[in-house]
Amino acid sequence: MASSSSYNSPCAACKLLRRKCMPGCIFAPYFPPEEPQKFVNVHKIFGASNVTKLLNELLPHQREDAVNSLAYEAEARVRDPVYGCVGAITFLQRQVQRLQKELDAANADLIRYACNDISTSLPQAPGTRSFQPLTPRNRLAEFNRRNIDNEGGGFYQVPGALPYSFPWNDTSSGDINDGGGEGGM
Amino acid sequence: MRGQEPRSTSSCAACKLLKRRCTPNCIFAPYFRSDEPKKFAKVHKVFGDSNVSKILIEVPEEERGDTVNSLAYEAEIRLRDPVYGCIGAIALLQRKMIQLQHDLALARACLAWYTSAIGSTDDDRVITEPFGGLSADCG
Numbered sequence: 001m002a003s004s005s006s007y008n009s010p011c012a013a014c015k016l017l018r019r020k021c022m023p024g025c026i027f028a029p030y031f032p033p034e035e036p037q038k039f040v041n042v043h044k045i046f047g048a049s050n051v052t053k054l055l056n057e058l059l060p061h062q063r064e065d066a067v068n069s070l071a072y073e074a075e076a077r078v079r080d081p082v083y084g085c086v087g088a089i090t091f092l093q094r095q096v097q098r099l100q101k102e103l104d105a106a107n108a109d110l111i112r113y114a115c116n117d118i119s120t121s122l123p124q125a126p127g128t129r130s131f132q133p134l135t136p137r138n139r140l141a142e143f144n145r146r147n148i149d150n151e152g153g154g155f156y157q158v159p160g161a162l163p164y165s166f167p168w169n170d171t172s173s174g175d176i177n178d179g180g181g182e183g184g185m
Numbered sequence: 186m187r188g189q190e191p192r193s194t195s196s197c198a199a200c201k202l203l204k205r206r207c208t209p210n211c212i213f214a215p216y217f218r219s220d221e222p223k224k225f226a227k228v229h230k231v232f233g234d235s236n237v238s239k240i241l242i243e244v245p246e247e248e249r250g251d252t253v254n255s256l257a258y259e260a261e262i263r264l265r266d267p268v269y270g271c272i273g274a275i276a277l278l279q280r281k282m283i284q285l286q287h288d289l290a291l292a293r294a295c296l297a298w299y300t301s302a303i304g305s306t307d308d309d310r311v312i313t314e315p316f317g318g319l320s321a322d323c324g
Contacts, residue, residue: 045240047233054267062268069272073259081240082248085271086255092278099285106292113299 012039017048026055030067041074042067198225203234212241216253224257231260 010021011028016039021028027048031039042051051070055063077084198221199213200206207214213234217225228237237256244252263270 045232045236047236050231050233058267066268069269072272073263073270077240077259081244082252083255084259085275086258089271089274089278092275092282096278096281096285099282099289103285103289103292106289106296109296110292110299113296113303 009033012036013043013048016040016043026052026063030064038071041078042070045074045077046070195219198222199229199234202226202229212238216241216250227260227264228253228256231263232256 009015010033011025012031012033012035013027014021014025015033015036027039031042046054051067054070055066058066073085076088080087083090196207196219197211197214198217198219200211201219201222202225213225217228232240237253240256241249241252259271262274266273269276
């Protein structure tokens with residue numbers, strides 16, 4: 001039966017591990033007894049021993065954030081044992097790639113329109129026309145065509161496989177900041 | 186280092202690290218090849234072999250490959266960022282996505298203005314730009 005001299009009740013970790021919750025228990029500040037599920041998930045996925053090692057490697061002011069992120073990842077992994085929180089990363093990477101592609105297309109259109117504005121608003125010197133000006137109706141038609149080709153003006157579906165490479169191999173390529181070297185973030 | 190393997194069957198990376206005999210039905214063997222020692226080392230450090238084994242047993246066999254790869258990715262991120270791990274990556278991507286959404290909305294607003302302005306003129310295009318010319322707001 002767990003009993004502590006300084007604490008009213010053992011922390012959630014020591015309760016689950018059925019041990020005495022000592023005054024310097026590393027888990028006690030972050031796993032209160034009223035949140036038992038938090039430590040249950042963390043222990044199931046990471047293990048109390050690994051969490052202890054990880055927390056001991058961090059500065060005290062970093063530990064709360066570390067525990068919360070571990071708890072989040074653990075819960076995600078319990079809900080989705082196959083992908084865990086990596087599923088969310090994959091989804092967000094695809095969204096970022098899609099938005100970047102749409103932004104690039106919109107900026108390209110803007111540049112073309114702006115260049116056409118400049119080229120047609122200034123007096124044309126003979127033989128110096130570098131742009132092929134579009135009539136207003138052709139401009140609208142081309143703009144609409146581009147958006148229709150992109151499936152309705154905005155929702156670009158990334159077909160097939162993941163857009164970013166993952167560091168599955170030991171070369172540890174595919175830094176998320178690099179976006180796998182392909183699409184970028 | 187001896188170039189020749191003394192054993193008749195090579196151990197998987199997990200059993201090599203754990204220094205145990207790799208049995209024919211080793212659950213790790215299909216996913217932690219002996220030529221990828223770092224992959225299991227990272228997973229072992231973050232999750233522990235016991236926990237990984239339990240996770241793999243719980244998922245269907247056809248999904249274990251993806252499971253191992255996602256665990257390896259998560260472990261890699263956690264080792265790079267011990268405080269935030271994958272959560273830091275998610276937060277970064279969310280911020281990036283919000284920024285892109287904002288930029289895209291802005292670009293589209295400018296494009297809408299262009300198309301409406303163009304559509305309202307015939308041959309002579311007298312366009313009064315609302316932002317005083319090609320400002321940063323319209324690229």
